[in-house]
Amino acid sequence: MQKVYLDHAATSPMHPSVIDKQVSVMNNTFGNPSSIHSYGREARHLLDESRTIIADSLNADFNEIIFTSGGTEADNMAIMGVAEARKNKGKHIITTQIEHHAVLHVCNHLEEKGFEVTYLPVDKEGRISLEELKNELREDTILVTIMFGNNEVGTVQPIQEIGELVKDHPAYFHTDAVQAYGLTKIDVKALHIDLLSVSAHKINGPKGIGFLYSQNDVPLTPSLFGGEQERKRRAGTENVASIAAFAEAVTIAQATRTEKLSEYEKFANTLIGKLTESPVEFSRNGSLEHYLPHVVNLSFPGTDVESLLVNLDMSGIAVSSGSACTAGSIEPSHVLVAMFGKESDKIRNSIRFSFGLHNTTDQVDYVVEELIKIVTRLTR
Structure with a gap:
């Protein structure tokens, strides 16, 4: 693992x-x-x-x-x-x-x-x-x-x-x-x-x-x-x-910004592309035109946040449901509520992936493979 x-x-x-x-x-x-x-x-x-x-x-x-x-x-x-x-x-x-x-x-x-x-x-x-x-x-x-x-x-x-x-x-x-x-x-x-x-x-x-x-x-x-x-x-x-x-x-951030932007775009495209090719149903939250390149927030219908996070963690993968400052809270994300309303399933089935130092394409490939298995199991 x-x-x-x-x-x-x-x-x-x-x-x-x-x-x-x-x-x-x-x-x-x-x-x-x-x-x-x-x-x-x-x-x-x-x-x-x-x-x-x-x-x-x-x-x-x-x-x-x-x-x-x-x-x-x-x-x-x-x-x-x-x-x-x-x-x-x-x-x-x-x-x-x-x-x-x-x-x-x-x-x-x-x-x-x-x-x-x-x-x-x-x-x-x-x-x-x-x-x-x-x-x-x-x-x-x-x-x-x-x-x-x-x-x-x-x-x-x-x-x-x-x-x-x-x-x-x-x-x-x-x-x-x-x-x-x-x-x-x-x-x-x-x-x-x-x-x-x-x-x-x-x-x-x-x-x-x-x-x-x-x-x-x-x-x-x-x-x-x-x-x-x-x-x-x-x-x-x-x-x-x-x-x-x-x-x-x-x-360092200034000297490597262009390189990092390209790398994070590649990671995001790999994540989205492989999920699109899989049978997993998902959608991306946020603007597809005006966005930070290192953040990808995805909704997986038929799942819930806690099960996704626990199962991913058991596979060695650390992601989150949004703001770290509200970790452990059972309250839904105020950001997703503002975007979609209190009744939307997205506020209960969305997780955030965010890229940075030491991440590699091989790691993203591994994450997608495990994610597909987990979502398939949870929605079966």
Whole structure:
């Protein structure tokens, strides 16, 4: 039996070069970057170098990168920070029904504090309507937060068009780019993005580190108080080793993006093609035109999620039913519910395959063979 990991959208293994970088910094550069002596200056140099690499990857300015503990904190900082800073201008926020819970739960919290949140619906491909967004924009709208690419079905939103629409409005535009960053070329200036969240562990970097891009003019009320790190926007001594490792992961992701896109397309085509040739009935969830190349979400009529996941795991295959943050929950995916409705069988028989580092065509072939056997057995 092979062991195959196809759940890279949940988390990804660290790249060997990233591990080497992190260990090297932990061994050799332990100074506090706020200290003025040589040990501190060495750490500050690494921090500045890493911030430059990450800023350049987005066509952002050096000072527009705020290091955080991950995507969740970056989302929280963006939404809570703008809400608190701009509540005298209005208390209306626009988001979507398919956001990651790091966005949805913050919006729920703000509603309890007197803010009004509009949750845009999506079509059966998981895309919002630009016309609906335009109609929901109001004078008191202070923030629009719409994810770049969905972590469960891979659908990519019309980010450029959203940016164009919001740039002529007083509201700021935030996007959770945790799944898209590293695989999609992102130019925050060209896309008119004001705030953008990223997590390192999705691109073969370490867990517990991420960043928020915040355009220089965006007012942000900090949620942590202490030292004056990150230009007074996020107190606390910076995690220099993880930040340097993150920058290494970003460098590798940029250098290999074209190659990875081609490889993941090949994996997806192999998976879909062999299933199509088999007697197994299935359908693909999400947009077939606007999608992240590493995510494939499939529905298998006559099966249920738990049986599929358990049987695949027994064959050594790790996949998921969607967001890792809701693992163990018996609640159906809120993303699939938004796309298909509460009565759809798809919310009970869909699983996500997501490709990444160390995957091979042979592994995908093995997964398809086992998947066909399992689905055939479950639907017999």
